[in-house]
Structure formats: C-alpha cells, structure tokens
Amino acid sequence: MKPGPFIHSGFTTQRLMFITTLAMIPMVAASIWENGFDAMILYVVSILSVFCMEFICQRRVIFEYSALITAVLLVLMLPANAPWWISVVGAILAVGIGKYFFGGFGQNIFNPAVLSRVLLMALFPAIFIMPEWTVDGVSGATLLSKEIGASMPSLSSLLLSSSPGSLAQAMPITVLLGGVILLVYKLIDWRVPLFYLATISLLSILLPGSEKILGHVPYLLGNPLLHIIAGGSLLTSFFLLTDPVSSPFSSNGRVVYAIIAGVFTMIIRYYTPYPDGAAFGVLLANAMVPTIDKYMLKLEASVF
C-alpha cells in the first residue's frame, strides 16, 4: 500500500478558520463603534455561550475557530437592540441543533449560525419585527423595509453609513473588506459571491415586484445597488453562503447553489412580508446541496 504524500500544502482547516476570523474583525469593530456597549455585550455573551455549548456537547474544553466564527456570525445577524439573552438562545440553537444534531462539524447540512437565526426569527418574531407593521418603531428593520423618503441614498453613503437592521449593516464597506480578504487568500470560491450578487441584481430588475408589499418603498423595485449593499446580501455572499461545509463540493455545483440562493432571496424580498430573505435563501440553498452534488457529479462524470 502506498503511504500517501509526505508533504502538504500547509493550507489547513485551522489556517482557513483563523484567517476567516481575522477577516471578520473590521465588521465586528464597525458594529461596536456604531452601536456601542450593547453590541459588545451581545458578542461576549454569544461567544461564551457557544463555547459552553461546545463543552456540554463534547464534554471537554476545546477552542475551535469554527465555533468562534459561528458565535460572531450569529451576532452579526442580530438587530443591534436585541436583548442579551437572545445570544444565549441563539448559541444553544446554533451549536445544539445546527451543529451536533446533524453529527458535528463537517456533517451539518445547514450553516449553524443561519439556521439559528431563522429559528430565532420564528420563535421571537417581535425582536426582528419590521417597522411597517408596528406603529412607530423603525429599529429592527433593514433599509429594505424602512421608508427613507423618496430620495435614493448615494453609493458612498450606502457603503459607509449604517442602515438600521442587523449589526453587520453598521458599515457595509467593512463587510466588503472582509470579503476581499477571503478572496485574496483564496479561502472562498469567487463564484459564490459573484453569482449570488449577480442573480440578486438581475432579479431585482427583472422580477415584477408586488405593489401590495413593496408599495411603501417604490424605489426598491428595480434597484440592484440597494439590494446588494443594504440588507444582509453582502454578509451572506461572502461569509454565510461560502461556508464550505454547507455548500456544494464541485465548483460547478457552487455556481448553481449561489444562483438558487439568489433566487430564493429575491422571491422572499419581493413577495413575502419578510424584508430580508437572505437568511432564508441560504437555508433553502443549503437544503438543496445534496441534490446539487448528486446531479453535478453525474453530469460531470458523463462529460468526462
């Protein structure tokens, strides 16, 4: 039997997760800068809870960057004014259901942080509630659902200034910066953000929006820039959708997967009361991964 190669590229899971963690620092810093102590509490509680959950599930003290990433992503998807205990519940859902229910790291079909966020949304809708459906509040809503008058914000103000919504939206340019780091280090497949964002832009123009739902924000219809930068699209395209464990194996499969996520995201944004379909889009695309993998392998085998 051949012993296998004696040398290795040096690119290990550890390294991948470490650089991903570094790439998230700008986003985290911006969200704390913008939202102050409240945001800080959310991060600290979330990280502590995730590691406690890991300890409970594995029965030994571990430090894994993947767990840290889940904890931070979870908070990045929460509204800034979320109560601290939501981090605890989120951590329990992400680690307990998202990760270990499916058999642990590497076996999870869904991105644990996204699954947790969607479950939180179902369990505590009030925290994620949209302003149009409340009388006065605008907090907790993303730009996509907020009425900001008739004028469309400029590109630079979109990139630099926060839009109310999840913490990741504190300063969209930091998300972009993180994404560029991931791309430069080749940690993620460029096809995923490219095809995801392209699908969103294209559909935002092509899809006939439902006036009934979008009537109050008419400029949202056919405005690709807003759809890409505002809402969770950037975070989704670089950090959530690209999670290798829950995305397809082959590069062609990943193209299909990104397009599917984009389609779901836009359908949810245009035709349901949820203003940000990104999390649902990821989850639905995750669910299709086994099918995509199977089909792509067959297709590639027949070409080969």
Add this chain to the structure above:
Amino acid sequence: MKIPKLKNQLHSPIQRIRLPDSIQLQINGCIPLVITGDVVAAGSLIAKSATVGNIERSIHSPFNGRVTSVSHSTVDIEGDWPNAQTSAAHYEATGIEADKIRESCRMAGIVGMGGAMTPTHLKLIPHRPIDTVLVNICESEPFLTCDHRVLEEYPHEIECGLKLAMTAVGAENGLVAPKINNYTSGYERFLVEETLGRKVPVNRRPTDVGVLVLNLQTVRALYHAVFEQRPLTERVITVDGDAIKRPGNYLVPIGTKVGHILECCGWDENISKQIIIGGPMMGDSADKNTPITAGTGGVLALTSEQTAKVKDNPCIRCGLCMDACPLGLWPGQMDRNPSADLLACITCGACQFVCPAQRPIVKNIQKAKNAYLQKSDSL
C-alpha cells in the same frame, strides 16, 4: 492549488557517491544463481526470473566481491568496486537489429526505472503497431532532478537509446517529451494527450494509441546495454531534504543502502523526521537498511516542518481534493460510496496534499479499493 516543484538540485552536476562496502539486491520473484560464499565479478549474473523465454528478468552484481547472504528476496554482496567498469562476460556485443536490441536489453536486466520496474524488453515487443516512442522527462515528483541532470549531461546517450527503442518497436518517430509544468502531466495518459494530442481512453495504455512511453534513465540503460555491453547495476538519484547537508544528484550502485547514502550526504539525524525513497508524493518511507532499487528516483530526509502531519480532521467539503485530482474523481468521499471510480485512482496523492482537514485520503481510498475488489471478486 499547485504541487510545489522544490527542484533545488536542478543545477547540481551528477557525482558518483562514495562506494559502499556492501549492498543488498532485491531479487523478488527471481531465483538466486549464487550461494553464500561465492565470489562474483562485476557484471556477473546474480539472479534470474523463473519464467523462461521472453519474460525474463536478470539481476547483476555491481561489485567484484563475495556473497555474504542469500534469501528468497535478497542477495547481500560485500566487495570492491572495480577500477574500470568491466563489461559483462556472459553476453556478446550485439548489432542493432530489433531482435538483438531486445536480447541485449533482456540480458542486461533492464527494467522500467520510473518505479514500475517492468522488464523493458517486454515493452519493446510491439504487440500493436507503435509509431512513436516518447521519453518521459516530466519528473513530476517534487525535489527529484536526477532525470533532468542525466538529460543535461548525457543527451547523446539518450538520443542513441531512443533510436534503439524506436528500432526495436519499429516506430518512425521518437520524442523527448517537453517539460510540462504540472504535477499530474507526468502521468502517461496525460503526457501522450498533451504532447501528441492523442487521447488515451480510461483503463487503456499509451500503446493502444501507438505510443510507447519510456523513462529517461531506462532509455540510457538501453544505450549502455547495447553499445557498452553493460548490465543495469547503477542509476542516478537525487538526495535532498532539509535534513541533508550535501544534497545533490548522485550515481549510486543499485542495492546501496539508504544509510550509506545518508552518511555520504551529511544527514543530520537530529532534525530528520522522515526518510523517503522515491518522491515525496508517491514514494515510500524508508529506514537506513532500505536498499535502492532500479526504480528509485531519490532519497529524501525531511525535517518535521517539511513533513505533512496526518490529522484526520472532519472533512469540510471544500472540494479542493476534487479540483486537484487529475482524473476528476471525488477523493474525499470515494471511500464512503465505493464505486468503480476507486479503480481509476492512480494514488498520485494530489488530493491529500491539498486537503485542509489533513485527512489520510490515499490510505482510505486504497482500503476502500481493496474492499471493493474483494466484494466484486466474491460476486
């Protein structure tokens, strides 16, 4: 992600290694023709394969010496290297008709020096029409530069050897394949496709499309056999790795033990983590007593920083192994869903080299392959 080249010794001229006092010849499958205590001369026949006729392999002594032990798989000889290389006494100079070339090749005990070690005279029988002989100089394994040096320093011998091979199989064209900058292009099927544009179907050999692929040092050995009446008793290897103080390309007698080579090249035992014979991708681990065979391209002593650590972390489904596989297989998952794909794997190791989870993919595949073969046998 590319496999690194690490060709540090590209410009080190071939040197003859200090001659060892004793050697061990591997004679697996051959019958020893000597007994302990026999006195042998350099170039004399030591062992021969049982099968008569065409399928014959012969092994010669590089030494004037004394046989110190004989087993069914090894012969140990102790002795002196001859001052001048004496020609073998047991066969005559031959002309250059096809039959005679094959005969010389058979008598000289030439085998494929790329690692497979199939007797070369068998390859020189054209069972199918062959129009092109291709000398493989890809040397795709990282670190190894011995073939490159041989071509650089003995181009004439390679050219003559190639002509002999062409005569033997009746081929009109001969080609020393250009270097291709890709680890997996050294694989014969791809080499033929890339250099000649002929696609070799899966599970077929280049000879099926009229091409005979030979290793560079095999071709040189063919030249030695025919024009110098010299049996195959030595070869050029690359010695490298950070635990080696005097790396380089060395001419060594076949049968030399790794320990002797390490000693001659300034081995630093304290920092040496892994000794390898062959290349770092497809070679084997070795110790000081492992002898060099005709198919050994190098001896490497790697430090712990250079050596891969196998960790068997959970697969993160990154797909890098699939992108790296020259055959487009699904290396990380193949062992879990056994299929005929397993048989196509050439154990090149590219998948494991790139796997961030540092999984022992090659081992898993081989295990699954054996299980798969057993299952299909019992059906």
